Amino acid sequence: GAGVSQTPSNKVTEKGKYVELRCDPISGHTALYWYRQSLGQGPEFLIYFQGTGAADDSGLPNDRFFAVRPEGSVSTLKIQRTERGDSAVYLCASSLTRARETEAFFGQGTRLTVV
Amino acid sequence: AQSVSQHNHHVILSEAASLELGCNYSYGGTVNLFWYVQYPGQHLQLLLKYFSGDPLVKGIKGFEAEFIKSKFSFNLRKPSVQWSDTAEYFCAVNSRENAGNMLTFGGGTRLMVKP
Numbered sequence: 001g002a003g004v005s006q007t008p009s010n011k012v013t014e015k016g017k018y019v020e021l022r023c024d025p026i027s028g029h030t031a032l033y034w035y036r037q038s039l040g041q042g043p044e045f046l047i048y049f050q051g052t053g054a055a056d057d058s059g060l061p062n063d064r065f066f067a068v069r070p071e072g073s074v075s076t077l078k079i080q081r082t083e084r085g086d087s088a089v090y091l092c093a094s095s096l097t098r099a100r101e102t103e104a105f106f107g108q109g110t111r112l113t114v115v
Numbered sequence: 116a117q118s119v120s121q122h123n124h125h126v127i128l129s130e131a132a133s134l135e136l137g138c139n140y141s142y143g144g145t146v147n148l149f150w151y152v153q154y155p156g157q158h159l160q161l162l163l164k165y166f167s168g169d170p171l172v173k174g175i176k177g178f179e180a181e182f183i184k185s186k187f188s189f190n191l192r193k194p195s196v197q198w199s200d201t202a203e204y205f206c207a208v209n210s211r212e213n214a215g216n217m218l219t220f221g222g223g224t225r226l227m228v229k230p
């Protein structure tokens with residue numbers, strides 16, 4: 001497809017479990033971003049990749065959250081020991097370059113529910 | 116740290132009414148400004164953006180926004196709304212000091228247009 005693809009679209013997990021959320025950016029986009037959107041709020045920045053490296057991970061809430069992008073394309077957001085407060089929609093976005101003037105394209109998100 | 120405020124959380128209008136959604140940001144430096152829209156069941160899409168130049172920006176679907184630097188505002192307007200404009204609208208900024216295109220979003224405004 002032409003857009004940013006995120007899988008799964010929905011994930012229900014038990015408290016304490018480990019989850020992985022996947023993002024397939026638009027082909028050729030070098031910059032990739034993860035955001036978290038809690039109910040009734042706007043998206044909040046988590047981490048930004050330029051190529052394979054995490055250029056800014058200042059938005060990750062704690063060390064239970066980790067993300068990788070080993071080949072500079074697909075990215076995986078990993079959450080260890082999930083807590084009920086982690087329930088949110090996790091959004092991925094990509095842009096052609098890291099320049100601030102380039103448009104960021106968003107996926108439809110993964111809705112994570114921790115029970 | 117930069118922040119974005121959208122004062123109207125829910126707006127209900129009848130078709131053909133005029134729309135203005137407020138957005139204020141707090142950041143002393145130079146910013147780029149955006150409005151994103153999320154239609155029901157769809158992903159975030161860019162509506163319009165301001166980087167420099169004419170402070171009155173025109174976007175898709177008849178939307179426009181005006182950057183007023185002295186008021187730290189970037190309000191969204193549309194002269195005559197349609198039922199199809201029912202969606203959630205997010206104002207966002209990025210700082211030109213950021214390494215990438217990380218966005219800080221407001222909390223969003225849910226617009227319902229009654230036919």
